[in-house]
Amino acid sequence: TTDTPNLTLTTSDTLFTRAKEHIPGGVNSPVRAFRAVGGHPVFMQSAKGAWLTDVDGNQYLDFINSWGPMILGHAPDLVLDAVQQAVQGSLSFGAPTRREVEMAELIKQMVPSIEKVRLVNSGTEATMSAIRVARGYTGRNKIIKFEGCYHGHGDSFLIAAGSGALTLGAPDSPGVTQGVAQDTLTVPYNNLAAVEEIIAANPNQVAALILEPVVGNMGLVAPQEGYLQGLRDLCTKHGIVLIFDEVMTGFRLARGGAQELYGIKPDLTTLGKIIGGGMPVGAYGGRRDIMDQVAPAGKVYQAGTLSGNPIATAAGIAQLTYLNEHPELYDELNRITTRIADGTRNIAAELGLNYTVNQVGSMFSLFFTDQPVTDLESAKASDTEAFGRYFRAMLHRGIYLAPAQYEALFVSTAITDELVETYLTACRESLLEAHGL
Numbered sequence: 277t278t279d280t281p282n283l284t285l286t287t288s289d290t291l292f293t294r295a296k297e298h299i300p301g302g303v304n305s306p307v308r309a310f311r312a313v314g315g316h317p318v319f320m321q322s323a324k325g326a327w328l329t330d331v332d333g334n335q336y337l338d339f340i341n342s343w344g345p346m347i348l349g350h351a352p353d354l355v356l357d358a359v360q361q362a363v364q365g366s367l368s369f370g371a372p373t374r375r376e377v378e379m380a381e382l383i384k385q386m387v388p389s390i391e392k393v394r395l396v397n398s399g400t401e402a403t404m405s406a407i408r409v410a411r412g413y414t415g416r417n418k419i420i421k422f423e424g425c426y427h428g429h430g431d432s433f434l435i436a437a438g439s440g441a442l443t444l445g446a447p448d449s450p451g452v453t454q455g456v457a458q459d460t461l462t463v464p465y466n467n468l469a470a471v472e473e474i475i476a477a478n479p480n481q482v483a484a485l486i487l488e489p490v491v492g493n494m495g496l497v498a499p500q501e502g503y504l505q506g507l508r509d510l511c512t513k514h515g516i517v518l519i520f521d522e523v524m525t526g527f528r529l530a531r532g533g534a535q536e537l538y539g540i541k542p543d544l545t546t547l548g549k550i551i552g553g554g555m556p557v558g559a560y561g562g563r564r565d566i567m568d569q570v571a572p573a574g575k576v577y578q579a580g581t582l583s584g585n586p587i588a589t590a591a592g593i594a595q596l597t598y599l600n601e602h603p604e605l606y607d608e609l610n611r612i613t614t615r616i617a618d619g620t621r622n623i624a625a626e627l628g629l630n631y632t633v634n635q636v637g638s639m640f641s642l643f644f645t646d647q648p649v650t651d652l653e654s655a656k657a658s659d660t661e662a663f664g665r666y667f668r669a670m671l672h673r674g675i676y677l678a679p680a681q682y683e684a685l686f687v688s689t690a691i692t693d694e695l696v697e698t699y700l701t702a703c704r705e706s707l708l709e710a711h712g713l
């Protein structure tokens with residue numbers, strides 16, 4: 277066993293004590309509190325490229341990247357320059373701007389299933405709005421979602437929810453009325469028969485089926501061969517709006533997201549994270565006939581004071597344009613992440629742990645179980661206590677991972693081959709430490 281290197285976190289600890297006085301749990305989003313892994317959260321000061329710097333001056337290699345947005349690493353000049361230029365022209369108008377048109381054109385070009393798109397301010401808004409328009413379009417009430425998928429904190433989605441809701445043991449949140457909950461039908465992921473059954477049990481009542489085409493919120497779980505096509509066929513057959521929630525996977529797994537990677541065309545797509553380059557942006561879009569139901573074109577109401585914000589769209593356009601013009605970076609991200617995933621798997625195997633590592637493109641998860649992970653049930657076989665010890669050991673070696681087993685990691689283009697070695701060395705030491713080997 278290698279001893280845990282010392283990390284001084286006095287300023288973070290002081291801030292956390294203050295934060296808990298004023299903010300529920302001391303954080304503005306639950307997973308940040310490190311509840312699942314023990315210890316106190318690290319308060320961040322700044323970041324550049326692959327490196328985060330905390331308020332005590334410690335540095336960490338970042339494998340969260342703001343939970344996805346920072347695909348080019350932190351503070352890329354091209355995004356900062358665009359924002360700095362935009363700031364000069366005021367921060368908000370609440371009126372239409374040129375950038376919103378350019379942004380819509382860019383999104384449509386990169387994600388061809390999108391014929392019309394509406395900008396919002398978060399992934400949560402995007403998914404809430406998408407099911408509203410699906411309900412308006414079909415005149416039906418129910419939606420199907422998958423156990424362990426997370427679609428933001430809209431009431432309809434806090435049923436068998438993944439991510440922090442799962443980690444904190446509240447997949448069905450208090451405060452969601454029974455009336456809302458009964459309209460959300462849940463089934464296990466990667467099981468087509470279960471979807472067929474639930475559709476049959478609710479004839480002509482299902483407005484939409486929403487899923488993460490590659491799941492990031494129960495840890496990384498890939499769709500099995502033929503699964504997405506099977507869902508597409510079922511939705512077409514039963515007049516159900518198929519919604520791909522690509523808030524994580526959009527512009528990440530390919531320019532056109534998971535739908536490009538797997539060659540499946542959803543009816544609606546929800547986007548967030550990368551689309552804003554780190555600014556608060558989300559979007560939903562898809563078939564013209566469905567999107568034309570949205571006000572003021574149609575009667576399904578959805579609005580936003582800050583939607584299409586000039587600074588957010590400047591950041592988003594800059595980052596998306598770069599991704600659009602550099603498709604080769606997806607191959608490189610894939611190569612680097614494969615090195616990380618294979619390296620992690622091999623190290624675990626050498627130590628006799630045989631842990632499961634799932635990877636799709638630049639997203640991956642190390643599950644503390646030797647069984648394949650294909651759905652929520654199998655993800656839950658993970659030894660979350662051991663994961664917590666591993667997380668803390670990595671943190672103290674300067675590797676910043678998602679502070680929960682049921683999350684995916686995100687690799688940025690700032691991770692070089694040399695940094696992969698840094699990660700793998702820490703991974704070996706931390707797995708040894710976590711298991712007292």
Ligand code: PMP
Pocket residue numbers: 343398399400401403426427428429439488492493521522523524548549558
């Ligand atoms: N959908 C998915 C697939 C997500 O991963 C998330 C956030 N992690 C959301 C929706 C919600 O996005 P936001 O946090 O921006 O509201």
